[in-house]
Amino acid sequence: MANLTLVQAINLALTQEMEADDRIVLLGEDIGLNGGVFRVTEGLQQRFGEDRVVDTPLAESGIMGSAIGLAMAGMRPIPEIQFEGFLGPAYDQLINHGARYRTRSRGAITVPLTVRVPVGGGIHAPELHSDSPEAIYAHHPGIKVVMPASPYDAKGLLISAIRDPDPVIYFEPKRIYRAFREEVPEDEYTIPLGKAKIVEEGSDLTIVTWGAPVLQCLEAMDKLPDDISVELIDLRTIYPYDMDCIEESVRKTGRCVVVHEAPKTSGFGAEIAAMVQERCFLHLEAPVQRVTGYDTIMPYYKLELDYLPEADRIAEGVMACAAY
Amino acid sequence: MPTKVIYNAKINQIQILDENGKLDEKLARGGLKDAQVLKLYEHMSICRHYDEVAFKLQRSGRMGTYPQNMGQEAIGAVALAAIRADWMVPCYRENAALFLHGLPMEKILLHWMGDERGNQIPEGVNITPISIPIGTHMLHAAGIAWALKLRKEDAVAFTFFGDGATSEGDFHEAMNFACTLKLPCVFICQNNQWAISVPRSKQTASETFAQKGLAYGAECLQIDGNDVFAVYKAAKDARARALKDGKPTLIEAYTYRLGDHTTADDARRYRDAKELEMWRLRDPLIRTRKYLEAKDLWSDDKQKTLEAKAKEIVTKVVKNAEGIEKPTNDDIFDHTFAELPEEIIRQRDTMHTHSLGQRPEQETLRASARGV
Ligand SMILES: Cc1ncc(C[n+]2csc(CCOP(=O)(O)OP(=O)(O)O)c2C)c(N)n1
Numbered sequence: 001m002a003n004l005t006l007v008q009a010i011n012l013a014l015t016q017e018m019e020a021d022d023r024i025v026l027l028g029e030d031i032g033l034n035g036g037v038f039r040v041t042e043g044l045q046q047r048f049g050e051d052r053v054v055d056t057p058l059a060e061s062g063i064m065g066s067a068i069g070l071a072m073a074g075m076r077p078i079p080e081i082q083f084e085g086f087l088g089p090a091y092d093q094l095i096n097h098g099a100r101y102r103t104r105s106r107g108a109i110t111v112p113l114t115v116r117v118p119v120g121g122g123i124h125a126p127e128l129h130s131d132s133p134e135a136i137y138a139h140h141p142g143i144k145v146v147m148p149a150s151p152y153d154a155k156g157l158l159i160s161a162i163r164d165p166d167p168v169i170y171f172e173p174k175r176i177y178r179a180f181r182e183e184v185p186e187d188e189y190t191i192p193l194g195k196a197k198i199v200e201e202g203s204d205l206t207i208v209t210w211g212a213p214v215l216q217c218l219e220a221m222d223k224l225p226d227d228i229s230v231e232l233i234d235l236r237t238i239y240p241y242d243m244d245c246i247e248e249s250v251r252k253t254g255r256c257v258v259v260h261e262a263p264k265t266s267g268f269g270a271e272i273a274a275m276v277q278e279r280c281f282l283h284l285e286a287p288v289q290r291v292t293g294y295d296t297i298m299p300y301y302k303l304e305l306d307y308l309p310e311a312d313r314i315a316e317g318v319m320a321c322a323a324y
Numbered sequence: 325m326p327t328k329v330i331y332n333a334k335i336n337q338i339q340i341l342d343e344n345g346k347l348d349e350k351l352a353r354g355g356l357k358d359a360q361v362l363k364l365y366e367h368m369s370i371c372r373h374y375d376e377v378a379f380k381l382q383r384s385g386r387m388g389t390y391p392q393n394m395g396q397e398a399i400g401a402v403a404l405a406a407i408r409a410d411w412m413v414p415c416y417r418e419n420a421a422l423f424l425h426g427l428p429m430e431k432i433l434l435h436w437m438g439d440e441r442g443n444q445i446p447e448g449v450n451i452t453p454i455s456i457p458i459g460t461h462m463l464h465a466a467g468i469a470w471a472l473k474l475r476k477e478d479a480v481a482f483t484f485f486g487d488g489a490t491s492e493g494d495f496h497e498a499m500n501f502a503c504t505l506k507l508p509c510v511f512i513c514q515n516n517q518w519a520i521s522v523p524r525s526k527q528t529a530s531e532t533f534a535q536k537g538l539a540y541g542a543e544c545l546q547i548d549g550n551d552v553f554a555v556y557k558a559a560k561d562a563r564a565r566a567l568k569d570g571k572p573t574l575i576e577a578y579t580y581r582l583g584d585h586t587t588a589d590d591a592r593r594y595r596d597a598k599e600l601e602m603w604r605l606r607d608p609l610i611r612t613r614k615y616l617e618a619k620d621l622w623s624d625d626k627q628k629t630l631e632a633k634a635k636e637i638v639t640k641v642v643k644n645a646e647g648i649e650k651p652t653n654d655d656i657f658d659h660t661f662a663e664l665p666e667e668i669i670r671q672r673d674t675m676h677t678h679s680l681g682q683r684p685e686q687e688t689l690r691a692s693a694r695g696v
């Protein structure tokens with residue numbers, strides 16, 4: 001066991017998987033000697049050589065498209081896109097090719113790749129370094145979407161993603177890259193994709209969230225009156241997601257608040273709200289609340305905390321839902 | 325059928341003012357006049373000071389990430405080759421050209437201070453906001469040039485980008501569009517040898533960046549990017565060619581990033597100190613000053629006066645950038661569309677009333693949330 005940050009936990013998972021499986025190749029911008037702009041791949045090129053940790057030319061479509069080819073030919077590529085804002089040029093490759101090969105070849109060709117992408121706001125970053133596009137990818141069939149919220153989960157989920165036979169986009173919430181440490185076992189372990197985690201048990205109301213906002217939700221829960229007992233669910237995998245866990249919780253509490261950084265309209269919270277009414281209609285005591293980013297361009301950092309669902313706003317959402 | 329050569333190409337490299345400040349008189353003919361060199365030297369020096377101050381602002385927590393332009397100020401000469409009606413479509417290491425083309429200096433600071441008003445370019449200044457996504461904005465320059473051509477305006481679009489940017493597909497599409505449609509567009513690649521930590525040798529296997537334009541039918545050349553005379557001449561010739569023949573030019577300005585990639589970077593992790601030292605000697609400021617001194621146009625006294633002036637100007641710029649009132653949080657919403665859809669208005673209103681995007685008239689929940 002070691003007390004690790006999220007960055008270190010990911011680095012450890014990459015190291016161990018690369019030791020165990022020489023089909024794994026890392027490719028991306030500045031991931032070699034520089035160790036990635038967030039140092040997630042620190043030391044890996046020194047350890048595994050320039051053939052397995054590759055600084056590519058500056059081209060996201062090139063990174064994603066060639067990773068797809070590597071995967072089709074039996075390798076296990078782990079491309080890194082430097083920030084979520086630069087997924088744009090890679091989008092066509094990932095969605096129109098990577099996510100479709102299995103289906104269109106009726107299983108003859110598969111694309112087992114894991115795209116790593118830092119995601120989300122809250123670190124005073126420049127434009128296009130703070131977005132939350134997870135719902136876009138969850139909307140596309142054929143690709144799994146993962147977002148850890150703690151170092152322990154980061155390691156177990158990444159190992160599952162790497163071993164998964166299909167494309168996975170693994171979003172790393174940069175706001176919590178180094179926000180806290182957690183005991184992370186040295187041994188390899190997996191956390192199954194598609195399984196949520198109950199962070200705190202409660203009986204009056206369910207919060208469903210994922211990524212960095214898990215921390216803001218915990219902070220919000222501290223602000224609530226003592227007589228409101230909240231169950232906090234960290235979804236961990238956004239697609240396929242653990243509706244059974246949400247259902248069981250909401251059947252118990254009768255109230256549900258979804259929290260995410262992405263814009264409200266067509267955010268993944270909309271999907272959860274729809275499924276909650278589908279599965280828990282007769283158990284609901286209140287409409288499902290959403291506490292989210294707004295339907296606007298993510299503002300530059302002077303206003304980013306007004307945009308993001310911070311603890312006060314989450315607490316308001318919980319109160320509104322509880323008071324209904 | 326015998327084999328024959330059906331295509332031959334060469335790339336010229338142009339240097340007019342060498343590292344020691346020595347001028348090639350023949351090549352310099354018809355180029356920059358001494359008054360312009362003086363103006364450029366002063367301007368580049370002010371930009372250098374601006375860069376140093378910006379760095380300190382970041383380090384002291386008064387500004388976010390900032391990409392220093394240090395060492396690449398000679399690109400400012402492009403603006404002297406341009407007319408007001410020309411467009412500049414920049415990346416983020418062209419401060420010197422943008423300021424000369426009319427961009428208020430506080431705009432760039434504001435941008436990096438996390439304020440969109442840094443992108444609110446005054447009317448009549450034909451500059452697009454700096455581009456954060458790499459290598460994707462050159463297509464806009466092609467489109468702007470297209471519009472200029474359709475409207476028969478006597479103006480061109482200059483677009484700037486780095487060596488790394490040439491690896492993006494959009495670069496190639498922009499070159500191809502501009503050349504095929506014969507658009508008055510000038511492509512300027514500032515090859516500063518690095519794309520963050522990735523050296524030029526890992527970016528491309530071709531000998532020059534300039535030759536990448538050959539395949540599209542552009543006029544291509546490499547210039548010493550730290551030589552204001554060469555930058556000016558290349559930009560001026562390219563502009564004339566674009567207007568007269570509708571032929572785009574790709575100019576590779578061979579230069580060097582003297583600073584870290586940005587304030588979030590530490591180039592010592594990947595860059596040889598000796599390489600940096602060698603390039604310090606090729607600093608555009610040093611050689612321009614040497615040229616002026618040799619012509620008796622510069623002195624230590626003038627230098628002192630200039631330094632004081634730079635300080636005064638930049639202090640004022642910082643004051644303006646920092647003095648601006650914080651935007652209200654309405655600003656998050658108000659520029660999303662010309663006319664805001666109802667849902668966005670509702671979200672804005674309910675942000676004020678703390679009623680979570682549902683009903684603005686709903687009572688504020690803030691007090692109870694705090695358990696008061
Ligand atoms: C599409 C895209 N991919 C990646 C990045 C991250 N990034 C920012 S600057 C940079 C390197 C740019 O190198 P170059 O084009 O040579 O310009 P320079 O910074 O050297 O002036 C990278 C990879 C980005 N901003 N946009």
Ligand SMILES: [Mg+2]
Pocket residue numbers: 486487488514515516517518519520
């Ligand atoms: Mg560069």
